[in-house]
Amino acid sequence: MILAMFRVMLLALLRDRGALAVTFLLPPLIFVIFATVFAGASGEAVRLKLVVADQADSPASRRLVAALMAEPNLRAERDLDATVAAVRAKVRSGRVDAGLVMLTDPAGAGAPFLLITDPTRAMAAPLIESQVQNALAEHVPGVDAGKPRALFLHDPISGAKKGRGMVLYYAGAVTILFALFSALYGALSLIEERNAGIADRILAGPAGLAPAIGGKFLFLVLQGLFQAGAIFLVAKLLYGAPVRAQIAPWLVTSLAASACAAGLAMGLVALCRTRDQAQLIGISLFLILAVVGGSMVPRFLMPPWLQGLGTLTPHAWVIDAYQAVLWRDAGWQDVYPAWGVLVGLGLAGLALAYFTVRRVRR
Numbered sequence: 001m002i003l004a005m006f007r008v009m010l011l012a013l014l015r016d017r018g019a020l021a022v023t024f025l026l027p028p029l030i031f032v033i034f035a036t037v038f039a040g041a042s043g044e045a046v047r048l049k050l051v052v053a054d055q056a057d058s059p060a061s062r063r064l065v066a067a068l069m070a071e072p073n074l075r076a077e078r079d080l081d082a083t084v085a086a087v088r089a090k091v092r093s094g095r096v097d098a099g100l101v102m103l104t105d106p107a108g109a110g111a112p113f114l115l116i117t118d119p120t121r122a123m124a125a126p127l128i129e130s131q132v133q134n135a136l137a138e139h140v141p142g143v144d145a146g147k148p149r150a151l152f153l154h155d156p157i158s159g160a161k162k163g164r165g166m167v168l169y170y171a172g173a174v175t176i177l178f179a180l181f182s183a184l185y186g187a188l189s190l191i192e193e194r195n196a197g198i199a200d201r202i203l204a205g206p207a208g209l210a211p212a213i214g215g216k217f218l219f220l221v222l223q224g225l226f227q228a229g230a231i232f233l234v235a236k237l238l239y240g241a242p243v244r245a246q247i248a249p250w251l252v253t254s255l256a257a258s259a260c261a262a263g264l265a266m267g268l269v270a271l272c273r274t275r276d277q278a279q280l281i282g283i284s285l286f287l288i289l290a291v292v293g294g295s296m297v298p299r300f301l302m303p304p305w306l307q308g309l310g311t312l313t314p315h316a317w318v319i320d321a322y323q324a325v326l327w328r329d330a331g332w333q334d335v336y337p338a339w340g341v342l343v344g345l346g347l348a349g350l351a352l353a354y355f356t357v358r359r360v361r362r
Contacts, residue, residue, distance in 0.1 A: 047304050048124050049075045049096040053082040060107040060140045067135040074131055075304070084114065091116045092157045092328055094320070097124040097300050100132065106140050116155045120165035120327065121300050125154070165327055167239040172322030173295040175231050176257050176315050179224040183265035184282040186220050190266065190357060191275050213354045217262050224258025242326055249325035249335060256342035257318045263349030264314065270356040289313045317341050
């Protein structure tokens with residue numbers, strides 16, 4: 001009996017190609033992704049974006065700028081305006097990880113550098129300081145950067161919202177993470193209704209599948225919206241997150257994120273044959289998207305190629321949208337592309353669910 005049961009289960013696994021792939025291919029894939037992300041987060045593979053402004057315009061500062069631009073461990077660009085305001089604007093917009101302004105000749109005395117940083121990218125400051133000190137010691141003769149000396153003045157862009165940057169970051173990250181998982185479990189009713197024959201009866205009715213699929217989608221969107229509300233309510237009460245002052249863009253962002261999660265979950269579940277298959281594939285896929293998209297490790301700590309890959313995930317768009325409206329004080333014109341991408345993904349998933357269920361039942 002033991003061998004017979006073993007044989008039954010082995011044949012069932014071998015005949016289910018989806019379960020076979022999830023069992024033996026997904027775990028190594030998840031390992032590779034985690035190893036790549038966290039190896040990059042250690043600092044060895046990080047290539048931070050740095051904007052440099054040379055106000056000193058001395059021989060030493062020009063050599064240092066050239067060295068930073070050629071540094072393989074940085075993605076440095078030069079700001080031609082060479083003003084603190086211009087550099088600060090680029091850091092606040094999130095286009096770069098930090099800004100370096102050379103106020104005086106690096107070969108002189110005092111603190112020649114102003115380092116403008118974003119508190120949500122806390123690791124950027126020490127990493128860039130280290131790169132600048134190394135370049136200074138190598139390319140500016142006579143300067144011993146290893147001696148105790150205040151080389152840097154710091155200008156974090158936190159303003160009155162100091163300390164809230166990472167709170168807002170992870171509020172957005174947790175919102176999309178759990179919106180997808182919650183929507184996945186809600187969408188599993190598609191498989192249950194299909195196996196029970198309910199979908200057949202709905203399809204045979206005068207209204208067809210559209211109202212049923214639309215009703216599920218609406219429920220999952222509202223579920224995600226209230227879930228986001230609960231997360232940001234806690235962020236407001238405990239950490240002073242400025243949700244109330246930006247309630248309109250926050251609401252649109254939360255609706256877009258919820259619609260994206262609902263549509264993707266329904267589309268994925270509709271493609272699966274069994275509840276177990278949908279759960280295993282869905283959890284694995286959403287976990288991978290969460291890691292690559294920045295829900296677990298900030299994307300700026302990842303290798304550049306992985307940062308680019310992260311833009312293909314809804315997590316990156318949701319996190320950036322919440323950061324834009326609640327932290328960077330961005331206008332509507334800066335956020336609507338993210339809203340469009342999220343809503344588009346949600347509607348595409350909804351359409352996939354509708355046509356897949358309809359095709360399967362015919």
